Amino acid sequence: MSSQATSTGGAAPEAAPVALAVTGISKSFAGVHAIRNLSFVARKGEATALIGPNGAGKTTVFNLVSGVYGVDAGAVTVNGVDVTHMPSRRRIGCGIARSFQNVRLMDHLSVLENLLVGQHIRAASLTDLLTPYRLFPNHRWRQEARQALADNGLERYANETVSGLPYGVRKRVDLVRATLAGASILLLDEPAAGLNPSETNDLRDHLNLLVAQGLTLVIVEHDMHFIDSICSNVVVLNFGEKIAEGPLSVVRQDPEVRRAYIGDGEN
Amino acid sequence: MSGYLTGVLVVLAFNVIAAYAVYLPMAAGQLNLGIAGFMAIGAYGAAFLTNEYGWSMLAAVPVASAAAGLVGLVIGFPVLRTHGIYLALATFALGQVIAAVFLNLEVVGGAAGYTLSAYAGPYVVFAAAIGVVLVMLYLSRTRFALYLTAVKSDPTVADLMGISVRGVQVAAFALGAMVAGFGGAFYALHYNFVEAQHFNVLLSVFTVLYVLFGGAQTVWGPLAGAMFFTLAPEALRFGEQWRYAIFALFIILFMAIRPQGLITTSLFQGFRRRSNEASP
Amino acid sequence: ADDLVLGFLTARSGPYVSLSNTNEAAVRMAVDEVNKAGGVNGKQIRIVTFDTAGDPKQAATGVRQFANDNGALAVIGPFSSSEVRTAFPVGERSGIAVMSNSSSAPGLTKGFSYAFRNTVDEGKAIDAVMASLRDKKLPMATGAVAYATDDTVSKSVGAKVAPELFKTYGVELKGSVDFQFAAFDLSPQVSRLKGMAPDVIGIGAPPEGAINLSREMKRQGLKARVIGGTTIADPELPKRMEGAGEGLTIGTTFFHDVNDRTRAFTKEFGERTRAAGLNRHEPNQMDASAYDIVLIYAEAMKRANVSGDKAGLEKERTAIRDQVTALKKFPALEGEISFVNGDSVKPIYVLEVKGDAWSLFDTRKPE
Amino acid sequence: MLTQQIINGLMLGAIYMLVAVAFTLAIGVLNFLNFSLPGLFMVGGMATYGFIRIGWPWFFAIGGALFLAALVSLLVERLAYRRGEGAEADVPLVSSLGFLVLLENLMLVQYGSDQQAFPALLPDMNLRVGGLVIGIAQIISLAISVILVAWLSWFLKRTNAGRRIRTVAENRETAQLLGVNIRRLVPQLFVASALLAAVGGVLFAVNYQQVSPWMGEGPGFKGVAAMIIGGMGSIWGSVIGGLLIGFAEVLSITFIGADVVNITVYGLLLLILIVRPQGLLGKPPAREKL
Amino acid sequence: MALLEVSDLSVQYGRVTALEKVSLTVRDGEIVTVLGANGAGKSTLLKAILGAVPARGGGVTFDGADITARPTHERIARGLSLAPEGRRILISLSIEENLLLGAHMRRDAAAVHREMDAIYARFPNLAERRHMLASCLSGGEQQMLAIGRAMMAKPRLLLLDEPSLGLSPLFVQKLFELIRELNAGGLAILLVEQNTGKALGVAHHATVLELGRVVMAGEPAALAADPRLREAYLGDGG
Numbered sequence A: 001m002s003s004q005a006t007s008t009g010g011a012a013p014e015a016a017p018v019a020l021a022v023t024g025i026s027k028s029f030a031g032v033h034a035i036r037n038l039s040f041v042a043r044k045g046e047a048t049a050l051i052g053p054n055g056a057g058k059t060t061v062f063n064l065v066s067g068v069y070g071v072d073a074g075a076v077t078v079n080g081v082d083v084t085h086m087p088s089r090r091r092i093g094c095g096i097a098r099s100f101q102n103v104r105l106m107d108h109l110s111v112l113e114n115l116l117v118g119q120h121i122r123a124a125s126l127t128d129l130l131t132p133y134r135l136f137p138n139h140r141w142r143q144e145a146r147q148a149l150a151d152n153g154l155e156r157y158a159n160e161t162v163s164g165l166p167y168g169v170r171k172r173v174d175l176v177r178a179t180l181a182g183a184s185i186l187l188l189d190e191p192a193a194g195l196n197p198s199e200t201n202d203l204r205d206h207l208n209l210l211v212a213q214g215l216t217l218v219i220v221e222h223d224m225h226f227i228d229s230i231c232s233n234v235v236v237l238n239f240g241e242k243i244a245e246g247p248l249s250v251v252r253q254d255p256e257v258r259r260a261y262i263g264d265g266e267n
Numbered sequence B: 001m002s003g004y005l006t007g008v009l010v011v012l013a014f015n016v017i018a019a020y021a022v023y024l025p026m027a028a029g030q031l032n033l034g035i036a037g038f039m040a041i042g043a044y045g046a047a048f049l050t051n052e053y054g055w056s057m058l059a060a061v062p063v064a065s066a067a068a069g070l071v072g073l074v075i076g077f078p079v080l081r082t083h084g085i086y087l088a089l090a091t092f093a094l095g096q097v098i099a100a101v102f103l104n105l106e107v108v109g110g111a112a113g114y115t116l117s118a119y120a121g122p123y124v125v126f127a128a129a130i131g132v133v134l135v136m137l138y139l140s141r142t143r144f145a146l147y148l149t150a151v152k153s154d155p156t157v158a159d160l161m162g163i164s165v166r167g168v169q170v171a172a173f174a175l176g177a178m179v180a181g182f183g184g185a186f187y188a189l190h191y192n193f194v195e196a197q198h199f200n201v202l203l204s205v206f207t208v209l210y211v212l213f214g215g216a217q218t219v220w221g222p223l224a225g226a227m228f229f230t231l232a233p234e235a236l237r238f239g240e241q242w243r244y245a246i247f248a249l250f251i252i253l254f255m256a257i258r259p260q261g262l263i264t265t266s267l268f269q270g271f272r273r274r275s276n277e278a279s280p
Numbered sequence C: 001a002d003d004l005v006l007g008f009l010t011a012r013s014g015p016y017v018s019l020s021n022t023n024e025a026a027v028r029m030a031v032d033e034v035n036k037a038g039g040v041n042g043k044q045i046r047i048v049t050f051d052t053a054g055d056p057k058q059a060a061t062g063v064r065q066f067a068n069d070n071g072a073l074a075v076i077g078p079f080s081s082s083e084v085r086t087a088f089p090v091g092e093r094s095g096i097a098v099m100s101n102s103s104s105a106p107g108l109t110k111g112f113s114y115a116f117r118n119t120v121d122e123g124k125a126i127d128a129v130m131a132s133l134r135d136k137k138l139p140m141a142t143g144a145v146a147y148a149t150d151d152t153v154s155k156s157v158g159a160k161v162a163p164e165l166f167k168t169y170g171v172e173l174k175g176s177v178d179f180q181f182a183a184f185d186l187s188p189q190v191s192r193l194k195g196m197a198p199d200v201i202g203i204g205a206p207p208e209g210a211i212n213l214s215r216e217m218k219r220q221g222l223k224a225r226v227i228g229g230t231t232i233a234d235p236e237l238p239k240r241m242e243g244a245g246e247g248l249t250i251g252t253t254f255f256h257d258v259n260d261r262t263r264a265f266t267k268e269f270g271e272r273t274r275a276a277g278l279n280r281h282e283p284n285q286m287d288a289s290a291y292d293i294v295l296i297y298a299e300a301m302k303r304a305n306v307s308g309d310k311a312g313l314e315k316e317r318t319a320i321r322d323q324v325t326a327l328k329k330f331p332a333l334e335g336e337i338s339f340v341n342g343d344s345v346k347p348i349y350v351l352e353v354k355g356d357a358w359s360l361f362d363t364r365k366p367e
Numbered sequence D: 001m002l003t004q005q006i007i008n009g010l011m012l013g014a015i016y017m018l019v020a021v022a023f024t025l026a027i028g029v030l031n032f033l034n035f036s037l038p039g040l041f042m043v044g045g046m047a048t049y050g051f052i053r054i055g056w057p058w059f060f061a062i063g064g065a066l067f068l069a070a071l072v073s074l075l076v077e078r079l080a081y082r083r084g085e086g087a088e089a090d091v092p093l094v095s096s097l098g099f100l101v102l103l104e105n106l107m108l109v110q111y112g113s114d115q116q117a118f119p120a121l122l123p124d125m126n127l128r129v130g131g132l133v134i135g136i137a138q139i140i141s142l143a144i145s146v147i148l149v150a151w152l153s154w155f156l157k158r159t160n161a162g163r164r165i166r167t168v169a170e171n172r173e174t175a176q177l178l179g180v181n182i183r184r185l186v187p188q189l190f191v192a193s194a195l196l197a198a199v200g201g202v203l204f205a206v207n208y209q210q211v212s213p214w215m216g217e218g219p220g221f222k223g224v225a226a227m228i229i230g231g232m233g234s235i236w237g238s239v240i241g242g243l244l245i246g247f248a249e250v251l252s253i254t255f256i257g258a259d260v261v262n263i264t265v266y267g268l269l270l271l272i273l274i275v276r277p278q279g280l281l282g283k284p285p286a287r288e289k290l
Numbered sequence E: 001m002a003l004l005e006v007s008d009l010s011v012q013y014g015r016v017t018a019l020e021k022v023s024l025t026v027r028d029g030e031i032v033t034v035l036g037a038n039g040a041g042k043s044t045l046l047k048a049i050l051g052a053v054p055a056r057g058g059g060v061t062f063d064g065a066d067i068t069a070r071p072t073h074e075r076i077a078r079g080l081s082l083a084p085e086g087r088r089i090l091i092s093l094s095i096e097e098n099l100l101l102g103a104h105m106r107r108d109a110a111a112v113h114r115e116m117d118a119i120y121a122r123f124p125n126l127a128e129r130r131h132m133l134a135s136c137l138s139g140g141e142q143q144m145l146a147i148g149r150a151m152m153a154k155p156r157l158l159l160l161d162e163p164s165l166g167l168s169p170l171f172v173q174k175l176f177e178l179i180r181e182l183n184a185g186g187l188a189i190l191l192v193e194q195n196t197g198k199a200l201g202v203a204h205h206a207t208v209l210e211l212g213r214v215v216m217a218g219e220p221a222a223l224a225a226d227p228r229l230r231e232a233y234l235g236d237g238g
């Protein structure tokens, strides 16, 4: 496969260590092959994009990596730990957190409380569980969540219930929640969808900051400009198979990618 | 205190305990319509231990409520495979089965019921209810309560956040069962008599009603609901044979006007906002 | 405290209303009679009522209220066995006599000194029926039992009382069927009874159970004499069965057509219930019993020289209890009443369904 | 005797079945645990009795009772269901239970707590075939149930109206956005399920010749059990569930005793829910994809 | 001729004012686009036009008739149809049933089926899975279903709330082709989009909302040239 060549060819001698490795995974739903023998890696401190046409299987990859479904075959390794057979709820403990394509916030909770839930993995001891944190207005968990909101310009929503928020705000809260797990790898499913161009720019800056801080990002996104400005490596899926991999500038020239995904409107 | 007031407050105390037994699982999204079954376990447990083994109340009550909690734990695992209305009906069936088992248990009197000699006076009952309220208030300030709501809101996402959804659900169910058992134990000890027929569906359903009526959004709702449901029929004694009809009509009209229940989060939010403004 | 206060626990709402809400008419009738005749020790009797709605918790509250707040000397009621179970302990602790007019489960007064029931054990009622059948040489070679399993009284009748009596009277027990208290469909039970083809069927059930059983027996074409005790002694039962229960025989403690006194009572009762707009105008055993409880208390208060003074309340309550305990052959409406171990001993009237009415089949006085 | 018992079970099941279908409409379709249905079942029987007692011919009495039940159900829709929109999902059940208590107590005040004898509409409502007794009312109710059920399942699957109903069941707000007139459709559903429940009550009264303020509770709760066993939303499931409950009840009375009826019937319900949470014929609920 | 006339429309959620005196006109055969940041009130505007949220003030006229007080279903019967924000697919119905639901008010069964086939031809992802439950569709496929369902109503004015959300670049291209095509066939469209450039590219008229108020309106070309708009919505101001 040509993509294989590009990826190895593109790797610098001091290639960063692998944070997430997906090896030969497959998944089918009721006879439909959603993912076929897919392998790729995401390197530490880099942003990797996962792109492909609608229904190519990108979200399914996230679901398999985070353990929503089990794989039919293959293996998933997170920070050196084989998580293939680990229950979904424990994978976050290996340092992997995600956001959701169809934003999934907890409607019965306020924005702040949603973020507190996001911290769970770092506050999982019995003491944390039974500390009456709500009695202390400045409890550190709350401080931290407020700070995260402030950093994203969302502080005025802290005590709102999430159901009435505009889509874009919900989207950003979802993202902040994912970052609060303290994970080293973030899986972001279409983070820019529904944001207008200027908001997308803010998001791009924010994500670049995270990458600079050493976080590993895997991003599913249809906005090529956005990907271009963040991701060093791009994996292209079609019908559940990898059809190309490499830097966006290279991948987007691939005729198959153009035919199946980009079309000829974009450059 | 007048005898009447004492009697009414005792009933209130039991209703409050029962309401919290329903509230705990409800906070995690479970509609438990079998709470009476767990009360029965606590009641019969306390009765049996004090009667047959001469245990003191101090020993019998914790053991009896733990027994109810344990049954909740063991049954919770399979039963919590179901969700929503299915869960409501599974617990409904569970309550029926537990009551039917006691109805046929001749060691505790079967259909004839079972009398106790140990006695817990009104003040002991009040203390028990206040204890339950305090524990619930405390719990409501912790992460545990947060996770209950998280699991209710979106179990799939809660799981991906690392929360043991099953663990939280079973814990809420079993703790609710334990609180029910606790109330049941005191019920038996106070009235000196238990019969399986008392722990019927309607008891379960009415207890659920207290909580929904009071408002399930906050920890104060069950308290308010139990108070209303205990005191309103008393206030309606003038209605003679119309007493319960008026009562029912009132419930209907109230819920039509205020479907979210007596006590809601926004009620507190208004309050919180004001206090926030005061302290910048 | 010029009046002598009696507390009266009744059910104006809840599952027993139809049986219980007429009791008040009987109680008031008795009080009016006593007061009109000069009262007790020169004082008038005054009734305080409390609606329990058939709920044991409220019954306990009621007794508490009577004892602590109303300065009552004794308590009439509560109605059902379940309420009695919670009311008796409160009465005992408060030192006030509580006398139920309806509860008939076995052994409820055991262990209490302030607890009384002006009712007879179902065993005695059915014994009376069996004895009458034997005396009149009616067929009773084989028998079967049908009973409600989830009700104290019914179950004790079905599981213990009737089988033991069958043995005593040499009736061969072919088997037993049971049903739920609220059962509406007794077809499987009757299908089984049909297979047993008994001469008599002992029934432990509420009146509804007896009606449904008789109906279903008629539907499936099973002929046997159904016999029962006070649980199904409803004055309107024959009418409610609409021709299904011909020959059904029960033992009970009241019949309206025994003597002038019962006839006068029945007439007056009818007037009072009509005036009160109630549904039933024929007194049942529970009405008669409630009436007699007032008379019994009046007698006990008289004998104890009760004054109704608040200061001596505790003593007077205990004195009333002692007088009731000692009461022997008191000439009441229902017949001569004595108390043994808290329960009353009184005549039993054996009644049979003929057409759409009860007819007096036999009267059996206690030995 | 066993044949008779099987007939008994079938006939009892037929009553549960009708109630189960009523519940399926309310719960499976509207997602509303409507506790007023046992009350409407009772209204069907009690009001027919009441009207007959004041001298109405029986068919007017039945019509009047059905009308009354439909009317009450519209009130339930207005005061319980519609008002509960947007609040906690369980809220409408509170006021629906309020309706049950209200209806029972109104009947209690009017007719007392006693079971009342319902007059026989025919001299003998039974077929007698070679020693076996079969209730005509039960056959009618069996036939009504099966026909209704077949029609309903066709209707829900194949027609626009059926799709509208299923949309409302899944999401009222979306239904509204798509132009479903829920202000008309939902009341119609309430009337339909009330009529089913009330017809069940009438058939019950005719068949067992008895009515009481509490008559709805037993068949009501067992009807729910039947619906769940069969699989919520599955109309044929209600039929199977109803029959299964009927048989479980009759057979345990026959072979073990009535004390275990609640254990077997509700134990069966519990067991099925644990082993197959969606019920025998039900489909597991579709879950939103991440 | 004005097909849709929104005048001084105000909407409030509790204490939050979502729309304040918003006016807007869509003429027959015209594409109008509404732009604005998150929370500007775009979705609220579409829902208010449909009557799914109550108006506090102002009015809506459709095809010459004042529909301000009319219920949603009646407005849809008159020829409005919405592909809503968040897709609102019915996951317990099959894909085909979802499409048929879009046409639930129509009586012309044959035409409905022809239309459905046309939609399948346009969205092959849907055609392949037509009898599966809609819950199994990917995000973008759900978006296609929502658009297809709105088209099934055969409206006179199609309301699209961020239709390109989650679609691949190729499909975004196809979507805008579709919008042009439908419009060429005479259909009026009210389009809410974050893809400002593309939206301005197809529209005949544009309106910009900010905090529930109209802050700009006019020819797309003029708006596209406006520096304020470029900064805020085309992301190339800084």
Ligand SMILES: Nc1ncnc2c1ncn2[C@@H]1O[C@H](COP(=O)(O)OP(=O)(O)OP(=O)(O)O)[C@@H](O)[C@H]1O
Residues within 6 Å of the ligand: A029, A030, A032, A034, A052, A053, A054, A055, A056, A057, A058, A059, A060, A061, A101, D289, E136, E137, E138, E139, E140, E141, E166
């Ligand atoms: N739970 C499931 N059951 C059945 N089919 C599924 C399931 N999950 C995914 N699929 C199928 O697998 C395919 C891939 O879906 P996936 O959601 O991964 O696509 P995607 O690449 O994220 O697309 P998009 O860009 O539209 O979000 C789709 O065709 C979808 O129908």
Ligand SMILES: Nc1ncnc2c1ncn2[C@@H]1O[C@H](COP(=O)(O)OP(=O)(O)OP(=O)(O)O)[C@@H](O)[C@H]1O
Residues within 6 Å of the ligand: A163, A164, A165, A166, A167, A168, A169, A194, E013, E016, E017, E018, E036, E037, E038, E039, E040, E041, E042, E043, E044, E045, E085
């Ligand atoms: N159901 C609701 N309850 C309370 N407030 C709401 C509700 N829906 C919307 N709002 C508020 O109304 C305002 C406008 O929201 P709307 O969804 O219309 O914005 P939008 O322009 O569509 O945003 P986006 O681009 O994010 O979709 C926002 O401030 C939002 O918080």
Ligand SMILES: CC(C)C[C@H](N)C(=O)O
Residues within 6 Å of the ligand: C019, C079, C080, C081, C082, C102, C103, C104, C105, C153, C206, C231
């Ligand atoms: C009428 C009744 C149900 C009262 C019954 N005799 C009892 O002891 O409870």
Ligand SMILES: [Mg+2]
Residues within 6 Å of the ligand: A058, A059, A060, A101, E138, E139, E140
């Ligand atoms: Mg996706």
Ligand SMILES: [Mg+2]
Residues within 6 Å of the ligand: A167, E042, E043, E044, E085, E161
């Ligand atoms: Mg929007």
